Amino acid sequence: MVKEILIYAEVTRDNYIHTVFFELANKAQELAEKLGDAEVNALLISKPGLADEYREAFINSGISKIYALEDERFDTYYTEYFAKAAVDAINEIKPEIMLIGATNQGRDIAPRISTALHTGLTADCTGLDINEKGQLAATRPTFGGQLMATILCKNMPQMATVRPKVFKPAEKDNIKPAEIIYKMVNLNDIEKKVELLEFHKKLTTEINELDSAEIIVAGGRGMKNDEGFKLLKEFADKIGAAVGASRVAVEMGLASHDMQIGQTGKTVTPKLYIACGISGAIQHTIGMDKSEKIIAINKDEKAPIFEISDYGMVGDVFEILPQLIKQF
Amino acid sequence: MKIVLCIKQVPDTSDIKWTENNTIQREGLESIMNPYDVYATEAALKLKNMPEGTEVTALTMGPLQASEMLKKAIAVGVDKGILLSDKKFAAADTYATGKTVGTLIKTKIPNFDLIICGQFAIDGDTAQTGPSIANTLNIPQVTYVQEIISYDDGSLTVRRELDDGTEIVKVKLPALICVLKDYFEPTRAKINGIIKAQNSEITTYGFEDLGLSVDEVGLKGSPTYVSKAFRPAPKDVQCEKITEIAALAEKIKLCGGLNG
Numbered sequence: 235m236v237k238e239i240l241i242y243a244e245v246t247r248d249n250y251i252h253t254v255f256f257e258l259a260n261k262a263q264e265l266a267e268k269l270g271d272a273e274v275n276a277l278l279i280s281k282p283g284l285a286d287e288y289r290e291a292f293i294n295s296g297i298s299k300i301y302a303l304e305d306e307r308f309d310t311y312y313t314e315y316f317a318k319a320a321v322d323a324i325n326e327i328k329p330e331i332m333l334i335g336a337t338n339q340g341r342d343i344a345p346r347i348s349t350a351l352h353t354g355l356t357a358d359c360t361g362l363d364i365n366e367k368g369q370l371a372a373t374r375p376t377f378g379g380q381l382m383a384t385i386l387c388k389n390m391p392q393m394a395t396v397r398p399k400v401f402k403p404a405e406k407d408n409i410k411p412a413e414i415i416y417k418m419v420n421l422n423d424i425e426k427k428v429e430l431l432e433f434h435k436k437l438t439t440e441i442n443e444l445d446s447a448e449i450i451v452a453g454g455r456g457m458k459n460d461e462g463f464k465l466l467k468e469f470a471d472k473i474g475a476a477v478g479a480s481r482v483a484v485e486m487g488l489a490s491h492d493m494q495i496g497q498t499g500k501t502v503t504p505k506l507y508i509a510c511g512i513s514g515a516i517q518h519t520i521g522m523d524k525s526e527k528i529i530a531i532n533k534d535e536k537a538p539i540f541e542i543s544d545y546g547m548v549g550d551v552f553e554i555l556p557q558l559i560k561q562f
Numbered sequence: 563m564k565i566v567l568c569i570k571q572v573p574d575t576s577d578i579k580w581t582e583n584n585t586i587q588r589e590g591l592e593s594i595m596n597p598y599d600v601y602a603t604e605a606a607l608k609l610k611n612m613p614e615g616t617e618v619t620a621l622t623m624g625p626l627q628a629s630e631m632l633k634k635a636i637a638v639g640v641d642k643g644i645l646l647s648d649k650k651f652a653a654a655d656t657y658a659t660g661k662t663v664g665t666l667i668k669t670k671i672p673n674f675d676l677i678i679c680g681q682f683a684i685d686g687d688t689a690q691t692g693p694s695i696a697n698t699l700n701i702p703q704v705t706y707v708q709e710i711i712s713y714d715d716g717s718l719t720v721r722r723e724l725d726d727g728t729e730i731v732k733v734k735l736p737a738l739i740c741v742l743k744d745y746f747e748p749t750r751a752k753i754n755g756i757i758k759a760q761n762s763e764i765t766t767y768g769f770e771d772l773g774l775s776v777d778e779v780g781l782k783g784s785p786t787y788v789s790k791a792f793r794p795a796p797k798d799v800q801c802e803k804i805t806e807i808a809a810l811a812e813k814i815k816l817c818g819g820l821n822g
Contacts, residue, residue: 558807
């Protein structure tokens with residue numbers, strides 16, 4: 235029997251397929267090869283007609299089948315509707331592996347699905363592999379990012395979530411016409427108990443600043459206070475960079491949560507990443523170590539951030555930054 | 563209203579030391595209340611007078627020492643503490659934890675209205691246990707809650723902070739919410755709160771109280787298991803140390819494409 239790897243194809247609020255789907259589909263091709271006799275398929279939960287509309291987009295992702303669950307009630311995401319539909323379909327499809335993007339929606343739905351299926355879910359994996367026994371070996375940072383753990387799952391499907399940008403989408407089109415298989419949807423007994431009253435979309439500049447920035451200047455514990463972050467912002471403005479923060483800085487109230495880079499924040503891949511007063515715990519570096527070049531400024535010459543940096547300056551950020559600002 | 567506040571004691575991961583064998587040195591590692599659960603506590607306390615007579619029960623699963631954290635929660639205004647503790651619960655993954663905690667709530671606090679969890683725990687960083695509890699209890703969930711706006715006749719209105727924007731949603735209770743952060747300063751323990759905490763009894767439940775089988779809890783009841791844990795290998799880059807500000811500025815211009 236052909237084994238299946240199922241990828242959750244998240245439909246965003248603006249009605250497109252979330253980019254993380256293509257990243258996971260590409261990684262899953264590699265896993266399918268290692269599994270042998272396996273195919274990569276998509277699970278699409280949407281309002282009627284979207285599967286057909288998206289067929290083109292899916293063609294480039296190398297998947298074989300789109301399992302389409304369509305219903306008028308899937309017009310906007312509601313946890314219980316989507317989870318029920320997914321669970322019913324997965325019980326029929328019986329995939330070996332199910333991968334979900336660790337987006338807001340993915341993190342909301344994945345544990346509902348795995349709990350209902352009585353199976354395991356490994357969150358925010360940074361590495362996926364097939365071991366010698368044919369099991370999914372999911373590697374993730376744990377213990378505040380200080381330790382890496384490879385986690386196996388004894389039930390099926392073996393589920394994992396992966397953050398956007400951890401894996402790369404296919405470099406060239408992997409053209410394969412995907413077959414659409416419509417699945418029955420039964421939501422009869424679920425009452426919708428959450429009502430969306432308002433939605434305020436973030437401005438494009440707010441959303442994309444860190445995602446698309448070529449240069450990011452990020453601050454950590456060493457920035458100490460609001461004055462420190464003001465300095466950081468001044469420097470960033472001077473060189474046209476976006477401002478990011480480590481989790482500690484967010485917890486200290488110096489930066490907002492959407493500025494957080496690292497395991498519980500964003501993953502970024504700018505041309506240049508300048509880490510100021512950031513020690514470099516794995517919790518943070520996991521979200522930025524794929525930057526093209528990394529420059530670190532830290533007063534502790536033993537700080538682990540220097541181990542992943544191309545250039546480093548040992549010293550007090552409060553002395554270095556004002557001087558640096560004058561250079562631009 | 564009856565609120566169940568789910569909190570977790572976690573090691574202070576910001577200060578980890580390694581042994582010579584590359585394992586984490588656990589002795590002397592301080593335990594703290596998970597920071598997101600501090601926000602969850604704030605959210606619960608904010609709801610204490612809406613409506614009048616709201617009762618907040620803090621619940622944790624962990625070793626016996628975790629009762630200290632429950633007492634701290636009582637000191638800041640929580641009414642009662644429940645500790646779920648048993649050697650059989652050890653090494654539970656998020657599935658087994660969700661089932662154990664969910665089953666306890668179902669059997670011992672069946673008339674709850676609201677369950678509040680932190681969005682993440684900083685040791686595991688999974689954000690899975692809350693939704694897993696909600697699924698076990700078959701109730702709706704609202705994740706990424708940044709602010710509680712109002713309570714009105716069996717429904718709660720909250721603000722969710724998401725990557726693409728902000729949602730205001732109204733959820734019919736009973737429900738579970740996961741709290742990201744609240745816009746309030748953490749409450750400090752007051753003298754009468756500390757006295758109350760000292761005199762309070764923490765109710766402790768164990769494996770026998772749940773009616774689950776041994777195969778459903780702890781490591782045995784966990785579908786996932788750790789096959790290996792290792793210290794991440796340092797990346798293979800040579801860091802060139804720079805001492806002159808002008809030289810540093812040059813590197814920034816070069817790497818950031820700022821020349822010309």
